[in-house]
Amino acid sequence: MDMPFSNEDVFNQLRASGLSEKTFYNRYYAGTIEFHAFRHRMKRIRAKSIQFSNQQKTYDMPMFQKAVKAIPDRFLKIAVLPDIHFGDENPHAVELSYKIIEIFKPHITPTGNDELSYNRMTRHPTDPRHHNHARPDDLKEMIPYHQMHVRAITSAVPGTLLPFIYGNHDFWWMRQAMEDFPNGIETLEDAFVDGMRANGKVMYLGETDRFKIHNLMIQHISKGGVNPAKSNMAEYNFQESVIASHIHRRSIHTVAGPNRNFVSVTTPCLCNVTPYYQGYIKKHTAWENGITLAEIDTHNLDQAPEITNLIFHEGKNKKMYARFYGQEVHS
Numbered sequence: 001m002d003m004p005f006s007n008e009d010v011f012n013q014l015r016a017s018g019l020s021e022k023t024f025y026n027r028y029y030a031g032t033i034e035f036h037a038f039r040h041r042m043k044r045i046r047a048k049s050i051q052f053s054n055q056q057k058t059y060d061m062p063m064f065q066k067a068v069k070a071i072p073d074r075f076l077k078i079a080v081l082p083d084i085h086f087g088d089e090n091p092h093a094v095e096l097s098y099k100i101i102e103i104f105k106p107h108i109t110p111t112g113n114d115e116l117s118y119n120r121m122t123r124h125p126t127d128p129r130h131h132n133h134a135r136p137d138d139l140k141e142m143i144p145y146h147q148m149h150v151r152a153i154t155s156a157v158p159g160t161l162l163p164f165i166y167g168n169h170d171f172w173w174m175r176q177a178m179e180d181f182p183n184g185i186e187t188l189e190d191a192f193v194d195g196m197r198a199n200g201k202v203m204y205l206g207e208t209d210r211f212k213i214h215n216l217m218i219q220h221i222s223k224g225g226v227n228p229a230k231s232n233m234a235e236y237n238f239q240e241s242v243i244a245s246h247i248h249r250r251s252i253h254t255v256a257g258p259n260r261n262f263v264s265v266t267t268p269c270l271c272n273v274t275p276y277y278q279g280y281i282k283k284h285t286a287w288e289n290g291i292t293l294a295e296i297d298t299h300n301l302d303q304a305p306e307i308t309n310l311i312f313h314e315g316k317n318k319k320m321y322a323r324f325y326g327q328e329v330h331s
């Protein structure tokens, strides 16, 4: 089967194959970027049978890849500031993360990755203070958070590359918005992409929750279970190093082959460790605050990237601190 050129092509191939969606995916596309982008698109198409325009948006992926190639340093540094959920963020954790990256100086700092909580829109069983409908002003209220975030990152680390990846909350909101404002979805999508680009400072990679640089996959979605990091790696037949967010807690899995080794890690989060929709719980059992730092040895890509989860601890007055490079850094 030929590789598809667009989501439409995949969709047509699926119909022509007569296979179930799941078999089709597993047989032809499991683990590919195209697959993930397409799967999200499919979910949205199924969610509401309205016509999407096939108009190609201008994505910044080529620009991003070029910029990554142009980085002269041997060790490429990436800082993942995961699951901020602005609106339900832990402000001290967020502040501390900016201080850490100021010291770490990453070349790449992905944005998105469940950065926004859409005014506490939730799919979880909820009480009346929260909501599960998109509101027209959600974007208007969320985009300033994103701009503030981008400003904070760029003033801590001028010149760091800022790609954007979707979190499931963005997809939720989009799908909900399609139901709530069927006639305005194109405009909303455009407003979303525009907003996330933050006046050209952020690179919008397309409708995807992940990207790969050198030998490292960075993605939002993670599987659950006993060892999510292992399950995430299984999705790539144990032949990929992965950083995945979404589950707000740490896990790690390593695989060593005769010539190459791989590491998979899940990240902590920067939101409140008891989410607003579980306010009745004192503390979520497994969630932790922190960020994830990675270094890729670009001269030896057979060696798995070095990935560190830096856990934040709570001090006095809810302030947070972390031990980093032998010093204590405080919010």
Ligand SMILES: [Fe+2]
Binding pocket: 083, 085, 114, 246, 247, 248
């Ligand atoms: Fe999240």
Ligand SMILES: [Fe+2]
Binding pocket: 114, 167, 168, 169, 220, 245, 246, 247
């Ligand atoms: Fe998530």
